[in-house]
Amino acid sequence: MIRHLVRQDCGSCHGLTLxxxxxxxxxxxxxxxxxxxxxxxxxxxxRPGTAMPPWRPFLTEEEAKWVIQWLKDGAPE
Ligand code: HEC
Structure with a gap:
């Protein structure tokens, strides 16, 4: 679920393969x-002044921490 959000929503700017x-x-x-x-x-x-939007409305702090760990692990399936 969150993996999907990251690939779709974050991927629109950071690239589908991130x-x-x-x-x-x-x-x-x-x-x-x-x-x-x-x-x-x-x-x-x-990041104010850049295209990076705040995700606080959509991700809890716990979810955001999970995303960071997942990205650092190389975004495994
Ligand atoms: C509308 C475009 C856009 C979307 C959508 C977006 N980002 Fe970004 N993001 C950026 C830009 C542009 C930067 C670089 C900002 C800068 O120049 O400092 C950035 C920077 C970042 C950084 C800092 C990277 C670094 O090396 O410091 C992280 C982490 C990040 N984004 C994560 C995410 C995540 C996770 C999502 C999805 C939940 C996401 N972004 C969605 C545009 C986007």
Missing amino acids: KGGLGSPLTAEALAGRPDEALLATILNG
């Missing part, structure tokens, strides 16, 4: 070593 598009790549390599807290803030609050 390798980047309008948005930066969200691959395991791209996110390796990035602090979870910073990624969590970006996902929940968006």
